[in-house]
Amino acid sequence: MHVAVIGTGIMGGGVARTLLREGFDVTVWNRTRAKAEPLADDGVRVADTVAEAVADADVVVTVLFDGPAVLDVLREGGRARHSADAPLWVQASTIGTAATAQVVDLARELDVPLVEAMMLGTKKPAETGALVMLAAGDPDLVARATPVLDAMGAKTVVAGTEVGQGTALKLAANAWIASITAATAQSLALTQALGLDPRLFLDAIAGGQSDSQYAHVKGATMIAGEYPAQFALDGIRKDIDLMREAADGTPVDTGLLEALAGLYGRASDRGHGGDDIAAVRTGFDA
Template sequence: MKVAVLGTGIMGQGVVRTLLREGHDVTAWNRTRDKAEPLVGVGATVVDTAREAVDGAEVVVTVLFDGEAVLSVLREATSAVDATAASGAEADGPVWVQASTIGAADTARVVDLAAERGVPLVEAMMLGTKKPAETGKLVMLAAGAPDLLARVQPVLDAMGAKTITAGGSVGQGTALKLAANAWIASVTAAAAQSLALTRTLGLDPQLFLDAIEGGQADTPYAHLKGASMIAGEYPAQFALDGLRKDVSLMREAATAADAGFGTSLLEALAGLYGTASDRGHGGDDIAAVHAAFTS
């Protein structure tokens, strides 16, 4: 399929490479072109504007940092098609796959803008980090009209090891992604705490990982992030400031839902990731939350 990928940061780069490897024709755009230029060497077409990228595409995938970025790009790339919605005609342009974690409120704004512009829209949140994006092993958390999801399924199949359909309305995939990332934020911070506590109490922190290995409390994720924490090396697979943003979105969504949900753990996580970011680790991997437990 002819696919446009808008946004070539850590995840976008991996998505482009995976789609190319799976035989898709990919055009890439990034607001800072230099970040997209290396993709020319692996077969992508890199263009200067989002409008150019979506021209002729069957599927458009947005992999951007926040809601304002998604809204801005959607406006820039679709400003010529708003008459479609006004006429009530069925849009025949590309299906837009919103894959950026932007929270519930901004997702609702994107849905409204897409409807105004006559843009067929689904969402497919990406559960995973840099390596799964590069190897097509993400878990795709999809939502939207079934017929539109069927049209983009070959792209989702290329990007992910499996697709979980959260529902028929755009926004339900976002809800599931926030819940999943709450788990990621929690288990990463918990591993950091236990490793730091082990060291504080005078033991080799590796002993903590050895103790849980193979037991009911074990998870491969603890060993993956734990090795990085012990080494004190944090090459970004999922940037800490990105997860910090997501925790803020979780708090906003939970508060807006007004269902008596207790946010005490989310408040604690916001503080921990904020401390690590303030100590200079915002661009490092989320394993750098370990710095919040050390002086």
Template sequence: MTVLGTGAMGAGVAGSLLREGHEVTVWNRSRERALPLGDQGATVADDPGTAVADAEVVLLTLFDTDAVVDVLEQSAGEAPATAVWVQCSTVGVDGTETIVQIAAKYGITLVEAMMLGTKAPAEQGKLTMLAAGPAEVLDRVDPVLDAIGAKTVRAGDRVGEGTALKLAANAWIASITAATGQSLAIAKGLGIDPELFLQAIEGSASDSAYAHTKGKSMLSGEYPAQFALDGLRKDIGLITEAARSAGVSTTLLDALGRVYADASTAGHGDDDIAAVGTAF
């Protein structure tokens, strides 16, 4: 088992695989970020080609399309022909098509399993995996997905359908997080304790566990990163492009892009997405 990319999500995924008894090799562009996984029992490779040399399954947990393409170009010919490559990076519709084309160029067996969740679920093996690809290939990687996720939703048999579902889900995450910040700001601005907003929705049809999790962070003014704000900004851009190309209105997405950009400009790009509340 190989994990290429050990940022917040990749490190959590690798840790979950190790905890479930899998033999894991990891690689990261900044090697020092992968070294703690070596202490947990993983093999830390010096380059992606070496990392995939004996892999049955390769997980791509990288930041963007350029990173995935670069790693594929470096390592595709080094893996066993029987290896299954699982694209887990959020790269949007066009990025996914680029990766599909490169996989075809090198004869790679490719499926995707988008990760719905943040740092803590990744570390706990409680992600929701949004998978797509030929059913018989997904069957082969189910034990891997079970080790890193609480459930798997199969979006379709074509790589790209998992991406489509991830974009829709992240639009929801971006919206409810920003909406929570707005409601807390309105309550405070009108002279009442903003925590009363969270009490008001608790247990109602409009309640959301996410509103409480992110709302508590907003109220405390502390934003330890579970999902970095600039990472979600990148995703909002991908979602906006996809929506526009599909003929879906981007009115709300455009507003979300501005709000998250304001928080980033104020210095919160590396903080958790809850820091979007500062924009209000």
């Protein structure tokens, strides 16, 4: 099976290598070709255009930053093949509910088969095929995508039969990630501010009902003050904005999301936008 991966950032690059390792023929495209070139050394074909990347693909996986980028590549790539021979498009970018609705409309207009498969995880799971895939769409199309999803992830959760339901679940899951990361930072900051070694907080929760392996992983990064990007801080800021947008008009109070937007925004303003989300710890510094 031939898979085209559109977008070779932290997640897309990891996914492309995983698919290659799992025996798929892989072609990639990235707006800045130089960022995709290292994949050529692994045996991945690097295309010059989206149309070239999808020309012989059975499945196209979009791993892009936002809705406009997904719409742009769908317009170009969706017209590259006759509808009777169109590859299955797997939309894996976190772009929110409104942009997802636009993608659904465009795919219908271009007669492009479309499902979504949100990726729950960061750099390492993408590189090792250990993501959790949040899929949604026509069951027959999801089944058609299953070999690719199984290679990308440790498990697939099917959120529903309509594209958009996977996006809704991803936003809810990322709200948890944003919250628990910030909560870990807050407890470490408070422990330190009160004159204690911040590692004592992690020792205190270890093995108890409130323990979390995630808190220890991110907490160690925060204590070290080193933030190599697994999930870029400006990425979660974008997702928090999408959560607020999706919650608008629902009964959900967005007070916590507003607070999180402020904390991550402060860390970004201090120069940590491209660092890991654990750099939200800097948002608690005076």
